[in-house]
Amino acid sequence: GDSVTQMEGPVTLSEEAFLTINCTYTATGYPSLFWYVQYPGEGLQLLLKATKADDKGSNKGFEATYRKETTSFHLEKGSVQVSDSAVYFCALSDRDTGNQFYFGTGTSLTVIP
Amino acid sequence: DAGVTQSPTHLIKTRGQQVTLRCSPKSGHDTVSWYQQALGQGPQFIFQYYEEEERQRGNFPDRFSGHQFPNYSSELNVNALLLGDSALYLCASTLRGLHYGYTFGSGTRLTVV
Numbered sequence A: 001g002d003s004v005t006q007m008e009g010p011v012t013l014s015e016e017a018f019l020t021i022n023c024t025y026t027a028t029g030y031p032s033l034f035w036y037v038q039y040p041g042e043g044l045q046l047l048l049k050a051t052k053a054d055d056k057g058s059n060k061g062f063e064a065t066y067r068k069e070t071t072s073f074h075l076e077k078g079s080v081q082v083s084d085s086a087v088y089f090c091a092l093s094d095r096d097t098g099n100q101f102y103f104g105t106g107t108s109l110t111v112i113p
Numbered sequence B: 001d002a003g004v005t006q007s008p009t010h011l012i013k014t015r016g017q018q019v020t021l022r023c024s025p026k027s028g029h030d031t032v033s034w035y036q037q038a039l040g041q042g043p044q045f046i047f048q049y050y051e052e053e054e055r056q057r058g059n060f061p062d063r064f065s066g067h068q069f070p071n072y073s074s075e076l077n078v079n080a081l082l083l084g085d086s087a088l089y090l091c092a093s094t095l096r097g098l099h100y101g102y103t104f105g106s107g108t109r110l111t112v113v
Helices: none
Strands: A003-006 A011-014 A019-021 A023-026 A032-038 A044-050 A056-059 A062-065 A075-077 A086-093 A101-103 A107-112 B005-007 B010-013 B019-024 B031-037 B044-050 B053-057 B064-068 B074-078 B087-094 B108-112
Touching (some): A019 A107, A023 A032, A023 A086, A032 A056, B005 B087, B019 B087, B019 B108, B031 B074
Parallel strands (some): A011 A107
Antiparallel strands (some): A019 A075, A032 A044, A044 A056, A056 A062, A086 A101, A086 A107, B005 B019, B031 B044, B031 B087, B044 B053, B087 B108
16 A cells, blocks of 8 residues: 655754655555644645655745655755754555555654754 | 543443544534544544534544534544543534644543453
């Protein structure tokens, strides 16, 4: 079945450091891929998405490229800020399996000044 | 424009009791999905409602049931609560099941003692 494997955390970075959070997926169809962010005490917010192979999603300085050949969707940001501290979830959704989301276990990021 | 509204925000129940959680979707949305997020884990899909019917269900026992009303709002009911049901319950809404349009609520934190 469909699943997402996400880099385990927690991750601690200094402000302005480069961020990579790895995500790989398994899917039977042609999924769309997502990164969601969860701030303390809040629900999930869509950070970025990509709906087909080689698409690049981007938002607020974050980027991820849908790589079908490596079944990956790694999240990157060139220079993190303290305000980026949150939990990041990689997810997939596949029309062939009914559009439900399959989430990874989440990666906690803490950015220190 | 109000997003997804969930109530209550927190509640504590005793093992064996029943609980009802409520969700009002974002204005203009007609599809509601429910997710369970255990501490330190990614959200797990419970079920989806569209046109007042359960359209899709995840791997949850029959103790978990739901309802969607004509105004698209939804309820999640859990019977015979177990300690393991303690989690954050997230409601997400979209239009006609489009997976790239989901908006999540902030969730209801359920603690079973």
